[in-house]
Amino acid sequence: MADDIERVGLRLQLLKQQAAAGDIVLLYGDESEALTHPYLARVWAKSGADLRIPAPVQAKKIAMLGSLDHRTRQLIVHTSRTKRSSDFIAHLEQLDRLYGPTPGQPTKPVVLIEDNGPIHTSKLSQAALAARAHWLTVEWLPRYAPELNDIELVWRDLKAHHLAHRTFVNADALDQPIHDAVGDLNLERKPVPLADQRLSA
Known part of the structure; x- marks a missing residue:
């Protein structure tokens, strides 16, 4: 297991270098x-405490499938509402629209870590x-190695800063705020072009 994690970790470093150079997505x-x-x-709490507010009804959930x-x-x-193969395929269709081949346009190879x-x-x-497979390649992570997946920290940021301290009456009321929160998160994380930066003397 340790050898697999080290091997995939080295592979991911190479892929990051290729992505930074613009050779792949x-x-x-x-x-x-x-x-x-x-x-x-x-919030302040004793170590190991359950940081949840008691409520009279059971919490409902919305699955988020992301890249x-x-x-x-x-x-x-x-x-x-579900987390099934059909939902994963619906997310792949999102990636089709953003990164898939477009007639007359060059297409970069896409590597998806899963x-x-x-x-x-x-x-x-x-x-x-x-x-x-003609444009999307999957790089499979070893089992029990979430530390190799950079999206984990982003999920944590989304929940802790953009969805925290809010209660929703039902799952329907939660869906749009998730997309709003993702939009806010992406706006925060959007790189600022160097030309737009103002340096004071």
């Missing part, structure tokens, strides 16, 4: 969830990935 893919009950951020563009730092998210979760390795998902 490098995407980190993963899934997470948002809850109708609030996330608590920056993080390594170079632009932009997060692309598909939301769903774990070996069942929604990625199902027959349905494998067929969808195979249909995109």
Whole structure:
């Protein structure tokens, strides 16, 4: 396991260099969830305490299937009530529109980093990935190695700073705020062109 993590880690460093040079598009893919009950951020509590507010109804959730563009730092998210292979394919269709081949336009190779979760390795998902093999390559992460996936920190940032301390009456009311939060997050993370920076004497 340690050897696999080291090997993939070295491979990811090479891919990052290629993405930084503009030779490829490098995407980190993963899934997470948002809850109708609030996330608590920056609060005092005893170590190990459950940082949740008691509520009379059970929390509902929305699945977030996303990819993080390594170079632009932009997060692309598909939301769903479920977390199934069909939802992963719906997210792949988002990537089609953003990175897939366009007639008359040059296309950069895209490398998608994914774990070996069942929604990625199902027959349905494998067929969808195979249909995109002419422009999309998957780099599979070793099991139990979330530290190799850069999107993990972005999920944490999204929940702790953009969805924290808010309660939603139901899952329907949560869906649009997720997309609004992703938009705000991407705006914060958007690189500032050097020409737009103002330097004082």
